[in-house]
Amino acid sequence: MVTGLSTKKKFLTLILVGVIAGAFPSYIEAQNCGCASDQCCSRWGYCGTGDDYCGTGCQEGPCFASPPTNDVSVPDIVTPEFFNGILDQADASCAGKNFYSRATFLEALNSYDQFGRTGSVDDSKREIAAFFGHVTHETGHFCYVEEIDGPSKDYCDENNTEYPCNPDKGYYGRGPIQLSWNFNYGPAGKSIGFDGLNSPETVANDPVISFKTALWYWMNSVRPVIGQGFGATIRAINGALECDGKNPETVQKRVEYYTEYCNELGVDPGQNLTC
Numbered sequence: 001m002v003t004g005l006s007t008k009k010k011f012l013t014l015i016l017v018g019v020i021a022g023a024f025p026s027y028i029e030a031q032n033c034g035c036a037s038d039q040c041c042s043r044w045g046y047c048g049t050g051d052d053y054c055g056t057g058c059q060e061g062p063c064f065a066s067p068p069t070n071d072v073s074v075p076d077i078v079t080p081e082f083f084n085g086i087l088d089q090a091d092a093s094c095a096g097k098n099f100y101s102r103a104t105f106l107e108a109l110n111s112y113d114q115f116g117r118t119g120s121v122d123d124s125k126r127e128i129a130a131f132f133g134h135v136t137h138e139t140g141h142f143c144y145v146e147e148i149d150g151p152s153k154d155y156c157d158e159n160n161t162e163y164p165c166n167p168d169k170g171y172y173g174r175g176p177i178q179l180s181w182n183f184n185y186g187p188a189g190k191s192i193g194f195d196g197l198n199s200p201e202t203v204a205n206d207p208v209i210s211f212k213t214a215l216w217y218w219m220n221s222v223r224p225v226i227g228q229g230f231g232a233t234i235r236a237i238n239g240a241l242e243c244d245g246k247n248p249e250t251v252q253k254r255v256e257y258y259t260e261y262c263n264e265l266g267v268d269p270g271q272n273l274t275c
């Protein structure tokens with residue numbers, strides 16, 4: 001079953017904006033940016049300086065340089081055998097069986113050349129194992145494209161005026177990491193090139209865009225904490241519903257997938273696996 005990611009994502013966004021706004025009021029300007037030349041436009045659409053604005057997800061301005069990439073070839077690690085080893089476990093009746101593919105993942109990957117390519121070779125393998133561990137859990141081995149009972153759930157944050165909801169659309173989980181909430185669909189669409197607010201169903205209809213949303217969320221919200229261990233990636237994805245004893249069974253399931261893939265790729269999973 002696909003778990004709901006939304007509460008954590010909503011909490012993370014509100015805390016980030018609230019803390020920044022409270023701590024640095026002189027550096028906060030209106031959303032949508034249009035910043036001064038010495039300020040950065042953050043991933044959330046605010047002007048300011050420092051890592052929260054000029055680091056991961058910085059849209060424009062004097063953004064910090066991305067870390068150098070290594071020589072790892074992600075396609076050489078995510079082999080047909082590796083990818084299909086996950087997909088083949090999905091039942092033939094699953095919607096994702098004919099939706100997800102290694103080819104569409106690699107096509108989406110072309111837009112995210114930092115994924116799986118920073119640090120050591122082992123770091124790359126751990127990141128790839130972590131990504132596919134979460135994807136396996138979220139989609140049931142690539143079975144689900146959309147969240148179970150998603151249309152019946154309300155994922156509209158009406159307080160978010162930057163990315164206002166279309167009342168005729170649903171922002172429930174879709175894709176490999178089950179993108180959720182208007183404040184994720186909006187910026188994901190803006191970054192990738194589709195109308196996330198008015199056509200969120202694109203994530204369930206276009207497999208390349210679907211993988212791009214997963215990689216977009218990963219690079220912006222999960223990658224920054226991956227050095228803290230796999231447990232931190234669980235917290236970044238669904239911590240509010242799973243971490244701190246809330247749902248140890250699902251945490252353990254994610255860890256099992258992660259360690260399985262680490263073993264398959266021949267890399268130590270590292271420390272701090274749970275949250």
